[in-house]
Amino acid sequence: MSKKPLILISNDDGVTAQGLGVLTELMRPLGDVIVVAPDGPRSAASCSISPLDAITVKLVREQAGLKVYQCSGTPTDCIKLAMDGLLEKRPDLVVSGINHGDNASVSVHYSGTVGAALEACMKAVPAIAYSLRTRSQQCDFRPYEDVVVETARYVLGHGLPEDVMLNVNFPEVARLNGTRICRIGRGRWMKEMMKVGEGEYRITGHFLNLEPDAADTDYWALDHGYASITPIQLDMTAHTWLDELKKAVVSG
Amino acid sequence: MSKKPLILISNDDGVTAQGLGVLTELMRPLGDVIVVAPDGPRSAASCSISPLDAITVKLVREQAGLKVYQCSGTPTDCIKLAMDGLLEKRPDLVVSGINHGDNASVSVHYSGTVGAALEACMKAVPAIAYSLRTRSQQCDFRPYEDVVVETARYVLGHGLPEDVMLNVNFPEVARLNGTRICRIGRGRWMKEMMKVGEGEYRITGHFLNLEPDAADTDYWALDHGYASITPIQLDMTAHTWLDELKKAVVSG
Numbered sequence: 470m471s472k473k474p475l476i477l478i479s480n481d482d483g484v485t486a487q488g489l490g491v492l493t494e495l496m497r498p499l500g501d502v503i504v505v506a507p508d509g510p511r512s513a514a515s516c517s518i519s520p521l522d523a524i525t526v527k528l529v530r531e532q533a534g535l536k537v538y539q540c541s542g543t544p545t546d547c548i549k550l551a552m553d554g555l556l557e558k559r560p561d562l563v564v565s566g567i568n569h570g571d572n573a574s575v576s577v578h579y580s581g582t583v584g585a586a587l588e589a590c591m592k593a594v595p596a597i598a599y600s601l602r603t604r605s606q607q608c609d610f611r612p613y614e615d616v617v618v619e620t621a622r623y624v625l626g627h628g629l630p631e632d633v634m635l636n637v638n639f640p641e642v643a644r645l646n647g648t649r650i651c652r653i654g655r656g657r658w659m660k661e662m663m664k665v666g667e668g669e670y671r672i673t674g675h676f677l678n679l680e681p682d683a684a685d686t687d688y689w690a691l692d693h694g695y696a697s698i699t700p701i702q703l704d705m706t707a708h709t710w711l712d713e714l715k716k717a718v719v720s721g
Numbered sequence: 722m723s724k725k726p727l728i729l730i731s732n733d734d735g736v737t738a739q740g741l742g743v744l745t746e747l748m749r750p751l752g753d754v755i756v757v758a759p760d761g762p763r764s765a766a767s768c769s770i771s772p773l774d775a776i777t778v779k780l781v782r783e784q785a786g787l788k789v790y791q792c793s794g795t796p797t798d799c800i801k802l803a804m805d806g807l808l809e810k811r812p813d814l815v816v817s818g819i820n821h822g823d824n825a826s827v828s829v830h831y832s833g834t835v836g837a838a839l840e841a842c843m844k845a846v847p848a849i850a851y852s853l854r855t856r857s858q859q860c861d862f863r864p865y866e867d868v869v870v871e872t873a874r875y876v877l878g879h880g881l882p883e884d885v886m887l888n889v890n891f892p893e894v895a896r897l898n899g900t901r902i903c904r905i906g907r908g909r910w911m912k913e914m915m916k917v918g919e920g921e922y923r924i925t926g927h928f929l930n931l932e933p934d935a936a937d938t939d940y941w942a943l944d945h946g947y948a949s950i951t952p953i954q955l956d957m958t959a960h961t962w963l964d965e966l967k968k969a970v971v972s973g
Contacts, residue, residue: 473956474885510773512772512773513769513770513771513772514767514769515766515767515768515769515770515797515836516767516768516830516831517765517766517767517769517795517831517833518765518831518924519761519765519924520764520765520924521764523917523918523921523922523923524914524921524922524923524924525920525921525922526921526922527920537738543769545767545831546924549914549924550912550914552924553817553912553913553914553926554914554916554922563886575843575955577957578768578839578843578955578957579768579770579901581769587830591827591830591909591910592909593909610773616818623969627969628810630959630962632907633959633962640762650963650966652956652958652960652963653956653957654853655884655955655956656845657843657844657845660805661801661805661889662776662801662802662805662806664806664822665775666775668777668779669775669776669777669778669780670775670776670777670778670800670802670806671775671776672770672772672776672798674805698966699958700958700959700962700963700966701957701958701959702958702959702962703827703830704904704905704907705829705830705905705954705957706904706905706951706952706953707885707952707953707954708904708955710882710885710952710954711902711904711952714902714950714952715902717875717879
């Protein structure tokens with residue numbers, strides 16, 4: 470077995486997405502690469518899994534240091550399948566993306582790109598999600614390549630704290646103004662359902678930034694030409710409210 | 722328009738699930754009730770949405786103070802559709818469940834029951850997710866009815882902090898030992914993919930509790946016959962690691 474680092478890649482735009490291809494080529498100099506990605510678009514799959522379905526997987530490309538599988542499931546299914554069924558050893562790093570569309574602010578909750586990285590994090594594998602704020606399926610990813618490679622190298626070398634992953638977002642610019650470490654900004658999707666027929670709707674909507682002037686948020690960074698790097702944790706407990714709740718509610 | 726509180730209900734087990742029916746009957750004395758639930762099981766839907774599909778909705782039951790809609794989408798789609806397309810005013814409370822199966826520890830990330838409540842939370846509506854640790858689709862919910870009604874009444878009366886929801890789990894017992902305010906316990910699903918054919922898998926697995934002796938966790942509460950009430954927040958930023966990351970990574 471190779472002594473190089475093993476890097477597992479997934480995404481939510483599907484195995485043929487340009488961003489996945491770019492991420493794969495960027496990771497190959499860093500280690501052996503296995504791609505396990507959905508067989509079609511799974512945008513907004515969040516951390517969903519497919520407990521009711523058979524999940525099929527097919528090897529679609531193999532060459533020295535690279536295997537690419539397509540999977541009928543969600544991004545999270547892909548990571549579970551890779552780690553429990555396909556890989557001969559634990560990966561040293563999981564990277565997800567590069568998503569076509571940003572995953573800043575509350576979009577972290579809907580994102581299958583982030584979902585795949587969270588799944589790796591739950592399995593104690595260092596993980597990074599990469600996303601580009603774009604509406605296009607064909608993009609120039611060259612302005613972001615250095616940040617992708619540097620962050621992956623950093624995490625391969627240093628690891629990440631327990632139960633923490635990185636969420637990296639890029640603005641669509643010819644040249645980044647720099648990189649910023651950010652918290653998740655507060656925001657909200659508005660007017661999300663468009664009636665298209667009797668009892669029939671489609672998802673649409675626009676994003677409302679609830680703190681547009683907060684320069685420490687991921688959304689601000691993207692709005693101002695910076696790449697955002699946000700550490701995300703598995704623990705969603707509202708710790709600051711635990712004691713207040715204990716006083717408020719009768720507790721056994 | 723009625724002056725009673727408006728309570729919106731959803732779930733991930735589908736509109737015909739027993740737990741949804743029980744929750745609906747428990748909420749009716751507290752206000753006007755609108756149910757918008759998936760037309761079939763959407764277990765483990767997480768916060769997923771359906772941006773690629775037409776979402777259809779149908780009124781399947783109507784009587785004084787109650788309307789029930791079934792929807793072709795996910796639990797999160799149901800909440801979006803209710804708030805953007807079906808309701809005439811903002812709900813005062815969103816409740817989700819009662820799920821057949823617990824949503825403690827990392828299962829909060831996969832749960833469509835929690836996903837529906839998180840969606841309400843993102844839209845600034847107080848929300849509670851209810852789940853029962855059971856493998857059965859037909860259960861005796863009577864031991865949990867008081868806690869369901871009390872928590873809903875409390876939240877209707879007092880609201881919840883901004884960007885926080887409640888995740889309530891019940892153990893399957895004849896009589897609860899009490900109610901505990903808990904943090905989310907650390908855990909991990911193991912050996913989750915079962916090979917059922919050539920290139921074909923099904924989701925299975927068992928849960929590993931990484932801190933079985935931690936009496937402040939949701940998982941411990943369920944293991945010891947208590948209902949757990951866990952405040953969950955939208956913000957997944959790993960705040961304690963922001964400064965360390967700023968030192969570690971070159972920041973623009």
